[in-house]
Amino acid sequence: MPTYVVFGKRYYTLKSSAGFVERGIASWYGPQFHGKKTSNGEVFDMNRISAAHPTLPLPTYVRVTNLETGKQIVVRVNDRGPFKKNRVIDLSKAAATKLGIIAKGTGLVEVRAIDPGRPGQEPPKPQPIHGDLFIQVGAYGDPANARAMQGRILSQLGQKARIVPPAGSGRALYRVQVGPYKSVEETDTQAARISGMGIETYIIIQ
Incomplete structure (x- = not known):
């Protein structure tokens, strides 16, 4: 299993994204990394829909749901991060804007891996939450x-x-x-x- 270390912490990347679902806090990244290479060698464009995840295979498509509003987007994970504690995914500026978390800087989300080659396999849409x-x-x-x-x-x-x-x-x-x-x-x-x-x-x- 491929691993890497950032800020003294070792991360173990997944062999497959099949069945992957998690809930947590999303953040976003933009100007500081705009134009730089992502972890899979592509050029990061903060004005395009993309995301970073610490362990999912690169690339992986995920459906991200804003659990406070029910809004959803599909993003392609092509980078590593976020490395701030208790964050589950880093969205590009464009993705964060579309999901409605750009102003707050963070959002409560569900991240679900999908196979874009298999249409019609969508699970029920998560219900918006207003919890704790x-x-x-x-x-x-x-x-x-x-x-x-x-x-x-x-x-x-x-x-x-x-x-x-x-x-x-x-x-x-x-x-x-x-x-x-x-x-x-x-x-x-x-x-x-x-x-x-x-x-x-x-x-x-x-």
């Missing part, structure tokens, strides 16, 4: 460990954390999540505080 953001700080097979992390968050951060019990038929994990938060900015601030405690964070869209 949570910061996941751990997932444990032993509920006692989850409770210990819950107590640590309360004692060191002064915030309550919830424990989400296992669901489905997969591995039984008790997930510890802090929140809810109403904005990306607030979530980023709190995630940075938690990371400063030496805890790995992952932002969850409720």
Whole structure:
């Protein structure tokens, strides 16, 4: 499996994009990289629809849905990034404008890999959300460990954390999540505080 390192973190690229779906925070990039080469050797044009993703094969087509408005676009991933913590995809300026996140700078999205050669295979359109953001700080097979992390968050951060019990038929994990938060900015601030405690964070869209 091909790997690469950016800012001291190792990324493992996927062999296939089949079945890939994720939700998280999208950002966009533009003038600083305009005219420079992308990770697959093409020239980045911020005024064209494209995107960067840290692990999807290059190129991959994805359907990006703005979960706050329901607006959708299809973009071709031809670059690596974003490398800011808790971001799932970097859109070109044109793509961010079309998706409606250019003014805010970020947006809550679903990213779903598609095969442009297979029309008529579209899944149901995700329903727009107006919910909350949570910061996941751990997932444990032993509920006692989850409770210990819950107590640590309360004692060191002064915030309550919830424990989400296992669901489905997969591995039984008790997930510890802090929140809810109403904005990306607030979530980023709190995630940075938690990371400063030496805890790995992952932002969850409720």
